[in-house]
Amino acid sequence: MSDSLANLRRKIGSAAELQSVVRTMKALAASSIGQYEQSVLSLSDYYRTVELALGVCFRQAAAASALPPEAREHAASGIVVFGSDQGLVGQFNDKVTEHALETLAELAGNTLVWAVGERVHARLTDAGITPVGLFGLPGSVQAITPLVWNILVHSERQQSLSALHLCYNQPLAGAGFAPVSQRLLPLDDAWRRRLADRAWPTRNLPEVIGNRSTTLRALIREYLFVSIFRACAESLAAENASRLAAMQRAEKNIDSLLETLNGSFHRLRQDSIDEELFDVITGFEALSKTPRGRR
Incomplete structure (x- = not known):
């Protein structure tokens, strides 16, 4: 007894x-969700500024030749898959891996895969995909910027890369999330036309000074930076939301x-x-x- x-x-x-x-x-996950969601909201104004500047460049007929080349046959496509480094996140890595495999199946030609997070790297490897690179996830909002620049540097080293895609989990209302994919390059024609047709918010019309090609490429680089930053922040918010739900259970x-x-x-x-x-x-x-x- x-x-x-x-x-x-x-x-x-x-x-x-x-x-x-x-x-x-549970408390750490709840507090982390807020900071990553706030970082996404803080990008809105800067992203709008970059889009306005790109719209001005797209309206310049002389800048058309400076656009990145369209996807070529037999050219390589790159995809960056955001997952997690830690466990206790439910089906977070499984779902984004399944979505990444579906996206890869739709891409023609050679594909290069970068994994962000050890867990999703292991899932991709188990599925028969060998990532060409592995990036560790940042532990704070301040650490996202170095990660984004690292991803850009690695992708730009691939001379044959003509397309770039992102695959990540996006947080939903409540504690849910859903895997999404986004094509960054080549630039979408409808998106370019929409930016070119957007009215300037003031009466002082802008003008591109200097080398239009250099300006356009710099703006496209900023667009890539903001897009990858937002994808990483949303993925981290979704990861913590999934962990919060797992901890509640x-x-x-x-x-x-x-x-x-x-x-x-x-x-x-x-x-x-x-x-x-x-x-x-x-x-x-x-x-x-x-x-x-x-x-």
Whole structure:
């Protein structure tokens, strides 16, 4: 009986410690979601400025030859897949890997894959895809910028690369997420025309000064930077949302387990007390029935 009570005490203590860890991870995930979502919102104004500047360049007929080349036959296509470095995220890496495989199946010619996160790298490898590069995920908003520049540098080193795609999980309302893909290069014709037709917000019309080709390429690089930054931030927000949901499920299961263990402990403890009382009563009755001379 005492061994069973000791075992239950150990199980209750372990469950309580695990509950504390889960609550801490839950709080960290909830706070991380906010900072990454805020970083995405803060990009809106800068992204709008880059689009306005690109629209001006697209309206310049002389700048048309400076546009990046369209996808060529037998040219390589690159895809950057954002996942996670850590676990406890549910189906986060599985879903983005499945979506990446579907995207790769639609691409013609050679494909180069970069994985952002060790977990998604392992999923891609298990699926028969060998990534040409692996990037570690940033642990804060400030660390996203070096990662983005690193991705751009590695992609620009591939001279045969004519197309660039992103594949990542995008957060949804509540705690959900959905895998999405985005083509960054070659630039979408409809998107270019839409930017070129956009009216300038003030009466002071802009003019491209200097080398139009250099200006356009610099703006396209900024567009790539903002797009990759936003994809990374949204992926991190979705990762923490998935972890938050997983921790909430774990916390609920631990609460149920603790309730069961505590119930078993109290019942077993009560049985032990009842047995001790029964022994005392039995001994008292035995003594009461014994004649005085034999006591």
